[in-house]
Amino acid sequence: MNTREVTNQYRLNKWTEIVRECRSSGQTVASWCADHEINPKTYYYWLKRVRTAAYEALPSLSSHTSPIVPVNVPVSTAGMAPGDVASSSDIIIRMGTVTLEIRNQASATLIEKIHSGHFNMFGDVSKAEKIYIACGYTDMRKSIDGLAAIVQQNFQLNPFQNSLFLFCGRQRNRMKALYWEGDGFVLLYKRLEDGRYQRPMNAEAVRSITSQEFRWLLEGLSIDQPKAVKNLNMTVCL
Structure with missing residues (x-):
């Protein structure tokens, strides 16, 4: 790998880290960029470069030995909560404030992990x-x-x-x-x-x-609570 390729890989790693931090912050892109003094146009350029690199790294569909069978799922708005926006995703899972959208192209391994509860996005x-x-x-x-x-x-x-x-x-x-x-x-x-x-x-x-x-x-309280009952390490019973 030459110097130019090393430099490009380093930049992609930094841009990927920035994109992940923005998306995990819970803020809008505009608000997060303002807090971190980043031009939104620059952020979207980095996002485009990261997506392009990720797409190019994907294996070709011709390398799959197992056929991919599409499943047509009818789009329905029944049961949608007020304010929900129609999505092109085939499965939508809501866990508290987190929304997970799954398309038909998702791998069986990913769906199995979600079903078994082994999929953890933020770590424990x-x-x-x-x-x-x-x-x-x-x-x-x-x-x-x-x-x-x-x-x-x-x-x-x-x-x-x-x-x-x-x-x-x-x-x-x-x-x-x-x-x-x-x-x-x-x-x-x-x-x-x-x-x-x-x-x-x-x-x-x-x-x-x-x-x-x-x-x-x-909870917005001081970590020093003088009236809180404190644990005592007793070694002798009188």
Whole structure:
């Protein structure tokens, strides 16, 4: 692979990461681009290049030994929720705020994974053994590489350990979570439409919190609750 091909592959990897972050943020493209100071036209150009590369990487249909039999599914609007828009997808699965659309061209392996419950789009961060939160604010423009560098260089921690790392923005209405899942990083991004996160403001660079304190944080409460009943480690019974 020559220098030009290496450069193109590096750019595609960065563009793919940006597209994934935008789509997982829950924001519109215009809003996300404004928050990250990216021109929407530039974003759509990157998206086009990523799609083209993905299409070219697909194997030719002539290489399939098993015939593909199309199934015609009649389009019906019965049972659609108010405000739903007619879709060209043949199967639509709604899981909370996530909508999964499946076409007839989907592979049998993918459908089997969805049916058996093994299809996880965001990873299971509940498996994290420890939770760390960055004290003070973090630049929300940072993505996986930038946040992992903060964990390693500023916190002196291993970003590949089984831990969840939390970062809050300056305005305290945005939070990112970084988690290593074994085969890759999971990056979650949440923006509150109303309310603020009560992130710690002490002098420590990073702080370890419990799962209960994490729940308080997500509910807009301070992680320091002086009136909360605390667990005691007793060794002697009097």
